[in-house]
Amino acid sequence: MDKWNLIIDVAECHNCHNCVLSAKDEFVGNDFPGYSAPHAAHGPAVIRIERRVRGSGHLSDAAYLPRLCNHCDDGPCLKAGADGSVRKRHDGIVIFDPVKAKGRRDLVDACPYGAVVWNEEQQLPQTWFFDAHLLDQGWAAPRAATACPTRALQAVRATDAAMAERSQREGLRVLQPELGTRPRVHYRNLHRIDCLFIGGSVVATVDGRVECVEDAEVSLAQGGRAVATTRTDAFGDFRFDGLATGSGAFTVDVHHAQRGQAQVAVVLSDHSITLPTVRLN
Known part of the structure; x- marks a missing residue:
């Protein structure tokens, strides 16, 4: 019933x-x-x-x-x-x-x-x-x-x-x-x-000015295995949500065809992480 x-x-x-x-x-x-x-x-x-x-x-x-x-x-x-x-x-x-x-x-x-x-x-x-x-x-x-x-x-x-x-x-x-x-x-x-996230903002220097990078590809990997991918928004922001507490070490890779790339290592314990501004080289 x-x-x-x-x-x-x-x-x-x-x-x-x-x-x-x-x-x-x-x-x-x-x-x-x-x-x-x-x-x-x-x-x-x-x-x-x-x-x-x-x-x-x-x-x-x-x-x-x-x-x-x-x-x-x-x-x-x-x-x-x-x-x-x-x-x-x-x-x-x-x-x-x-x-x-x-x-x-x-x-x-x-x-x-x-x-x-x-x-x-x-x-x-x-x-x-x-x-x-x-x-x-x-x-x-x-x-x-x-x-x-x-x-x-x-x-x-x-x-x-x-x-x-x-x-x-x-x-x-x-x-x-x-x-x-x-x-x-x-x-x-x-x-x-009940879950955590890893997020951040991506910038690059363009003609001497620091600008937000839109539509950069961002990937999250753990132990050499890809976990998730996303793209930055108009403000250069990205977020990987739904991660378990104490997940451990991750690598965040950012790539943009014109603006460059960057890699950041992060360890997720018991709090969500907002990364320092990621600058593409």
């Missing part, structure tokens, strides 16, 4: 916090029997946005990662709340029962993603429950998704097979797949959060 999934495009999230505010507005002070007790006005939110900055100078890159309940098919919270405190609906949505989960602070620690918050006043663990109360009334998407001005959050209802095929086709990934929780929240452009 079709089940709910959420696709989040990291490249389209601009930290406006509309999703965070819409969830606060929907949940705080409002009681939805069977779905959720009123959420707390203060304290951790069930939707939060994390910021990741990579690189430096004119090639610095800031990206934002919305985090919320992943509605995992095999989540540790489901095992910990097997007494009915936590249940998985047939449409894939995970619900923390506002009655049976009373006093179950241990369910907060059961989530490896930190997506469960503790409501001290209600003595309840609470999550973003996919706005199931609205979907059951006929809404086409959760309020958090409809509030996003860039459509960075997109609710999708599909079979597991169709979602797996789409993830493969569009390069969607989930957070911490090694946990084996089978999340239903999928991310596009997640490399801007």
